[in-house]
Amino acid sequence: MYKATLAYAQQLDKEDKLSYLREQFHIPKDKQGNDWLYFTGNSLGLQPKQTQQYIQQELDDWAKFGVEGHFEAKNPWMPYHEFLTEKMAKIVGAKPLEVVVMNTLTTNLHLLMVSFYQPTKAKYKIVIESDAFPSDRYAVQSQLKFHGFDPEKGLIEWKPRAGEELLRIEDLEQIVSEQGDEIALLLIGGVNYYTGQYLDLKRIAEIGHAKNCMVGIDLAHGAGNISPKLHDSGVDFAAWCTYKYLNSGPGSLAGLFVHEKHAYNKELPRFAGWWNHNKETRFNMRQPFDVMAGGEGWQLSNPPILSMAAIKASLDMFDKVGMDALRQKSEKLTGYFEFLINQIDTDRIKIITPSNPKERGCQLSIQVKNADKSLHQNLTENNIITDWREPDVIRCAPVPMYNSFEDVFRMVEILKGLL
Structure with a gap:
């Protein structure tokens, strides 16, 4: 006691x-x-005290090597994002194939919805928590509008019961059971920013998939805080920031997860860029687009090394503990x-x-x-x-x-x- x-x-x-x-x-x-x-x-x-040292290393190598730092730096910049993948995957309970560090959280959610929100006239609605973080709400409202739907009709809220603050999983089950034929996507905060409630991701995935809905998770308040076991949960995708519990600095890069079951599906619609093209032929320049497998297949641009150095400093601490x-x-x-x-x-x-x-x-x-x-x-x-x-x-x-x-x-x- x-x-x-x-x-x-x-x-x-x-x-x-x-x-x-x-x-x-x-x-x-x-x-x-x-x-x-x-x-x-x-x-x-x-801020971890070792962060300054990690960033200084990249500043020193930039000064020393210039562009050759992509290959000659102590931590070569060309594959730098790969130095983060395995340790980040451990934190969120994923396979390295399923994870990449890139962009920022809401940007990643939009890129993921390009692939996993594929509405039809009959099946187009999106479920969120009634008290979802505002950025999530704005993101799904804008996706509905982009696809030509009225957000007022297309957005379904999973609400606490009258007089209660917390969500009940059986209420989500009822929503999807009754309206699942019209629901294309569940986008749920894994840990609610307001109440701190940690939701059952595996159960949410089962509920959504039972009605052929895609399931995505915002782990902004989860990554580095709880153990979400993303691979085992079966959710289709997830995204999270790294500046909260992952101690990477204000506005730092985000993480992205795409389940292995989608890793090799080259037919998934997505936006393309240089960095999600096959790394073996990327520098041939005039090749037709050949998307990479796994989470890297959503990475569009070469990564900002100084931000990644701060993430690396933190992930190394997490990996030891x-x-x-x-x-x-x-x-x-x-x-x-x-x-x-x-x-x-x-x-x-x-x-x-x-x-x-x-x-x-x-x-x-x-x-x-x-x-x-x-x-x-x-x-x-x-x-x-x-x-x-x-x-x-x-x-x-x-x-x-x-x-x-x-x-x-x-x-x-x-x-x-x-x-």
């Missing part, structure tokens, strides 16, 4: 086999030089966090994230009664960095790579005082 004392939190940190990782990150500090209590890895992950160990610590951190919040004698706040650790990542969403942003602003003034999501939620993410149990204890003590 957890204890609500500083000594207990410090003892948990002493027992934590991953506590050494915190020293490998830059922790922002206040004006007095004290570490911020940073709980926004779900928005922007902190492993997602299993990170998930174990994550569940314990959020369990302690949840325990402490529930000890506060107040009706002004409540946690809307699932209490079952298997149904959440490392985010807890705190709903504020009669909400305005004052509580969040007061936390910020106390050097506790969380984020506010309209209309009434403070999102807090104790990230297992760099947050401590003492962080959690101190945050809740300040929160208690403010309430």
Whole structure:
């Protein structure tokens, strides 16, 4: 049983086999030089100290070799994206064939929908969560309009029940059972940005495929947070950013997954570019387009090396630690966090994230009664960095790579005082 004392939190940190990782990150500090209590890895992950070295290596090789760095650099730029593939595939539970790092998240979703959203007059609708991240909503609305459909009629929302915050999988099952003949695509956030709910991807895939619907997953809040096991889930495609839990820096590149069952289908419609053409004949220049197999078949342009160097720095850390160990610590951190919040004698706040650790990542969403942003602003003034999501939620993410149990204890003590 957890204890609500500083000594207990410090003892948990002493027992934590991953506590050494915190020293490998830059922790922002206040004006007095004290570490911020940073709980926004779900928005922007902190910088690993080795990132500068990784980027500097590419700057040095650019200075030293110029264009020859494509072949002569310590990490040759020509195949650089391949250095990321295997480690990224481990994080999301995929085969290397199925994964590529490229572009940014919403760009990747659009490129994937070129291939996997193939509407007909009868079967054209798209299912999303009612509280999907706005970018996903805008993306599918624009796809519907692009194909000549009315987004008002073509968009189906999977909603929580009245008086509830969380989604029920049986409600999605009912939607698809009743309207599946009209649904072409399910595009679902694997971990909901607002509530932190981690959805059953395998079950979602089964529900969609039972009615011949394509199934895609937005893992923006999942990659590096939960273990989605994308290959085993059977979903057709997925995309995710890397600047949250994967600590790759603001606006950095995204990841893409296409299931192996589609890897060799050259007839899938897609946009083409130099970099998804067969790498063996790419530089022959005047060859007809010959698409590559697997995830690389969606990569259009040569990659930005400096951004990839930052991703490489982070992936090397993840590879040494492993997602299993990170998930174990994550569940314990959020369990302690949840325990402490529930000890506060107040009706002004409540946690809307699932209490079952298997149904959440490392985010807890705190709903504020009669909400305005004052509580969040007061936390910020106390050097506790969380984020506010309209209309009434403070999102807090104790990230297992760099947050401590003492962080959690101190945050809740300040929160208690403010309430």
